[in-house]
Amino acid sequence: MSSTDENAGFGRRSFLIGSAAALSTSVLGTGFAQAATPDEDGSSLWLRYPVVDDPGLLARYRAAVTAIVVENAGRTKVHRHTAHLAMAPGSSEHLVETTLQAARDELVRGLGGLLGRPVPVRDAPGGRIPAGAVVAGTPASSPVIRRSVPAQDLAPLGDDGYLLRSVRGATVIAGNTDLAVLYGTFAFLRRLQTRQAITPLDVSSAPRIRRRYLNYWETERLYAGNNATGTGGLNGENGAIFDFTATGASAALNLPVILDRYLVAARAMASVGINGITINNVNANSFYLTAAAIKQEAALADALRPYGIRLAVSVNYAAPTDARFAPDTLTREQLDPYSAQFRDWWARRARQLQAAIPDFIGFTVKANSEGQPGPQDLGYDHRDGANALAAAVAPLGMRIFWRTFVYNAEVDRDRLKRPYLEFGPLDGKFAENVFIQTKNGPLDYQAREPVHPLFARMEHTDQAIELQITQEYTGQNTMLCYLGPLWEEVLKADTYATDEHGRLLPRRRVGDIVEGTTRDRPDSAIIGVANLGNATNLTGHHFAQANFFAFGRLAWDWTAESGRIAEDWVRMTWGHHPDVVRTIVAMMAGSREAVVNYQTPLGVAHQFRSSDHYGPAPGERLSRDDWSPVYYNQADTAGLGYDRSPTGSGFTAQYFPVLAARYGDIDRVPEELLMWFHHVPWDRRLRSGRIFWDELVSRYDLGVGYVTWMRHAWDSLATRLDARRFAEVKAKLAAHETDAAGWRDTCVGYWKQFSGREVPADGPLSVAVEVAGVSSATGRIPVPTGASPRITKVVPADSAARAEVLAQPRSVPGKGIVRVTAASPFGPVVKDHVVELVPTGGEPG
Numbered sequence: 001m002s003s004t005d006e007n008a009g010f011g012r013r014s015f016l017i018g019s020a021a022a023l024s025t026s027v028l029g030t031g032f033a034q035a036a037t038p039d040e041d042g043s044s045l046w047l048r049y050p051v052v053d054d055p056g057l058l059a060r061y062r063a064a065v066t067a068i069v070v071e072n073a074g075r076t077k078v079h080r081h082t083a084h085l086a087m088a089p090g091s092s093e094h095l096v097e098t099t100l101q102a103a104r105d106e107l108v109r110g111l112g113g114l115l116g117r118p119v120p121v122r123d124a125p126g127g128r129i130p131a132g133a134v135v136a137g138t139p140a141s142s143p144v145i146r147r148s149v150p151a152q153d154l155a156p157l158g159d160d161g162y163l164l165r166s167v168r169g170a171t172v173i174a175g176n177t178d179l180a181v182l183y184g185t186f187a188f189l190r191r192l193q194t195r196q197a198i199t200p201l202d203v204s205s206a207p208r209i210r211r212r213y214l215n216y217w218e219t220e221r222l223y224a225g226n227n228a229t230g231t232g233g234l235n236g237e238n239g240a241i242f243d244f245t246a247t248g249a250s251a252a253l254n255l256p257v258i259l260d261r262y263l264v265a266a267r268a269m270a271s272v273g274i275n276g277i278t279i280n281n282v283n284a285n286s287f288y289l290t291a292a293a294i295k296q297e298a299a300l301a302d303a304l305r306p307y308g309i310r311l312a313v314s315v316n317y318a319a320p321t322d323a324r325f326a327p328d329t330l331t332r333e334q335l336d337p338y339s340a341q342f343r344d345w346w347a348r349r350a351r352q353l354q355a356a357i358p359d360f361i362g363f364t365v366k367a368n369s370e371g372q373p374g375p376q377d378l379g380y381d382h383r384d385g386a387n388a389l390a391a392a393v394a395p396l397g398m399r400i401f402w403r404t405f406v407y408n409a410e411v412d413r414d415r416l417k418r419p420y421l422e423f424g425p426l427d428g429k430f431a432e433n434v435f436i437q438t439k440n441g442p443l444d445y446q447a448r449e450p451v452h453p454l455f456a457r458m459e460h461t462d463q464a465i466e467l468q469i470t471q472e473y474t475g476q477n478t479m480l481c482y483l484g485p486l487w488e489e490v491l492k493a494d495t496y497a498t499d500e501h502g503r504l505l506p507r508r509r510v511g512d513i514v515e516g517t518t519r520d521r522p523d524s525a526i527i528g529v530a531n532l533g534n535a536t537n538l539t540g541h542h543f544a545q546a547n548f549f550a551f552g553r554l555a556w557d558w559t560a561e562s563g564r565i566a567e568d569w570v571r572m573t574w575g576h577h578p579d580v581v582r583t584i585v586a587m588m589a590g591s592r593e594a595v596v597n598y599q600t601p602l603g604v605a606h607q608f609r610s611s612d613h614y615g616p617a618p619g620e621r622l623s624r625d626d627w628s629p630v631y632y633n634q635a636d637t638a639g640l641g642y643d644r645s646p647t648g649s650g651f652t653a654q655y656f657p658v659l660a661a662r663y664g665d666i667d668r669v670p671e672e673l674l675m676w677f678h679h680v681p682w683d684r685r686l687r688s689g690r691i692f693w694d695e696l697v698s699r700y701d702l703g704v705g706y707v708t709w710m711r712h713a714w715d716s717l718a719t720r721l722d723a724r725r726f727a728e729v730k731a732k733l734a735a736h737e738t739d740a741a742g743w744r745d746t747c748v749g750y751w752k753q754f755s756g757r758e759v760p761a762d763g764p765l766s767v768a769v770e771v772a773g774v775s776s777a778t779g780r781i782p783v784p785t786g787a788s789p790r791i792t793k794v795v796p797a798d799s800a801a802r803a804e805v806l807a808q809p810r811s812v813p814g815k816g817i818v819r820v821t822a823a824s825p826f827g828p829v830v831k832d833h834v835v836e837l838v839p840t841g842g843e844p845g
């Protein structure tokens with residue numbers, strides 16, 4: 001067996017690839033005291049605050065930070081409804097009454113941890129700033145801030161923006177509101193957590209989008225529960241992060257009792273600026289509107305309020321007919337959106353909520369979609385329904401988030417055309433307190449989709465974008481898939497929207513539309529379908545925490561780079577050794593593209609097994625066309641993909657002209673979207689020079705090869721990470737690799753029946769191997785019995801690839817292993833080939 005030091009080899013070579021692999025240059029500190037790393041369980045998310053392990057940097061941070069000053073921290077108490085709000089016995093988190101206390105306590109915890117010694121909380125006697133103090137406050141709460149930060153510097157920051165500034169030997173964290181100060185606190189701590197300079201400091205930041213919310217689907221599409229499969233809970237808990245209805249031994253944990261994990265989640269949300277959460281699934285259970293639930297929700301709202309997180313609930317349009325509200329119920333006919341009974345019913349419910357939760361946001365609604373009731377059941381349209389609820393809650397200052405995820409089969413044969421056909425004509429007709437809420441793509445959270453045409457087409461309506469953080473279609477709690485690049489791609493996508501005269505609008509990217517600057521919309525919202533559960537690490541996969549983090553960071557500033565966000569997260573979550581940062585950032589960088597390639601390459605959409613949306617089922621045909629993989633792949637002997645061009649379904653016409661022309665033309669459509677828009681002939685020549693079939697197969701192979709590379713790259717970090725988290729991720733990567741290969745093999749095997757072609761032996765990861773003078777690229781080499789079984793030559797198909805013999809065959813027959821390492825457009829890829837020596841019977845010549 002000839003082996004190489006694979007880890008060293010991978011370490012040197014692979015990190016040159018991929019833009020996100022470049023480390024930020026402003027990071028401080030070079031020393032790494034590498035003591036044995038204590039085990040961690042991931043339960044603090046990125047709010048770990050381990051002591052800075054670079055002695056020089058630690059000394060500088062300690063010199064700059066010697067005290068914490070938060071004047072009048074206890075003065076502005078947030079509303080609390082619940083009389084005896086309390087944590088569960090034995091909790092380690094604690095409740096606070098003000099947002100400034102939350103900020104102060106985070107500084108105490110964070111700075112104490114990072115600096116490895118307690119940092120005292122001090123007063124500022126006579127308004128004097130102690131040197132080395134970190135002073136946090138607003139001009140209203142803090143005389144020091146009032147004196148040291150000119151009002152005009154704070155004015156542009158709005159309600160949520162913050163400023164961090166060095167002032168006469170101290171550091172101020174200032175904002176116009178207590179919540180802004182909390183955001184600034186987390187931003188300041190993040191600087192230390194990511195090893196940025198903290199002196200001299202003068203930075204400010206304000207969010208581009210006002211409402212940065214999570215939609216939390218409790219147990220639906222939950223991959224973060226604490227049971228063995230990760231999808232449910234133990235001991236009467238159902239796996240959801242918030243306990244409303246736990247039974248048995250866990251009944252004592254139900255709200256209004258507050259659990260540690262609620263506050264960890266709240267701190268984590270605030271640390272990235274998330275300011276609202278719809279707490280239940282869009283297929284809404286009306287339980288959340290009952291008096292008993294409202295009491296529990298009020299307690300949750302009380303606990304989250306200091307962190308600036310407001311609550312909303314998802315509602316069922318027909319909730320008024322639900323017997324749980326008897327005697328306050330309506331008949332089916334009274335669900336007419338224009339009936340006073342209907343509006344009054346919702347107004348009553350909203351008033352009950354507001355009495356318990358004064359800052360209640362409003363309702364999220366999934367109507368006339370996937371079996372949910374809605375106004376169409378009574379002959380009305382989405383506008384009628386949305387505006388009815390909006391009218392009911394408007395006097396209370398609440399909002400309605402009406403989802404556009406509709407695909408009524410009667411509207412059009414092509415599912416992708418349906419939302420626009422239903423909603424497009426309603427643009428500009430929604431009430432002021434209505435957001436329409438649209439998924440990033442026209443189908444359903446696939447690893448890659450073209451942007452939803454509605455964004456550019458509903459410009460006279462407030463639009464919220466809905467992104468899925470929970471990885472329903474992107475590997476659930478098994479696959480390592482960093483979604484930052486997906487969301488960055490979506491938010492920065494150019495819609496080429498034009499004005500009434502056909503002139504391109506200056507600000508027309510999806511992010512511009514969402515933030516409302518395309519046409520000066522008054523309000524803005526971005527929504528992430530959350531991935532939080534009651535697993536110890538809250539997300540089920542340690543790397544799923546990165547998606548929660550990245551969502552928040554992009555919600556605050558969608559122009560940020562996902563690679564930089566990944567680097568922040570890695571430093572905060574895994575440490576700072578250059579090997580750790582480079583390796584993990586590089587792994588994350590291509591992980592989403594890898595998923596695209598081994599699941600749905602070149603734009604073939606939705607090939608998921610219907611039972612769980614995890615594994616492949618390209619041949620599945622279900623009761624509904626538009627749930628069936630075969631409907632999306634349209635595989636036949638001519639080719640593969642759904643023709644949505646002008647000669648196909650015509651979906652491309654829903655885009656503005658530049659995109660319509662680009663997507664509608666098979667010669668011009670970006671190849672990664674090819675099969676979203678075209679039925680592609682098997683022998684069509686693609687840009688690589690290969691025919692479609694060959695390219696398709698090689699994409700699957702590259703996707704799997706990236707996962708293999710990630711597994712090796714992770715292994716190289718064994719000594720640099722804590723054993724527990726290292727082992728947990730290692731186990732996930734092994735399963736990930738197996739399942740990725742399963743995707744490739746199932747899909748390629750299925751397509752082959754239609755293409756009628758052999759699986760090409762000359763893909764980018766293939767290799768020709770020579771034994772006893774016979775060379776073969778098929779993996780099977782005919783060798784005369786008695787000839788030397790040694791592999792004497794390996795030639796990778798890709799001349800830039802590296803090939804190495806990992807194991808020589810010992811005899812004929814026998815097996816050897818050859819590893820090929822190559823570069824793909826999205827990062828390094830590795831494939832181990834088993835080479836089989838087949839005896840020919842002849843004597844060696």
Ligand code: BDP
Pocket residue numbers: 220221282283366370405444445472
């Ligand atoms: C699909 C999910 C389903 C949701 C639906 C939605 O499979 O659980 O209810 O989206 O967004 O992706 O309404």
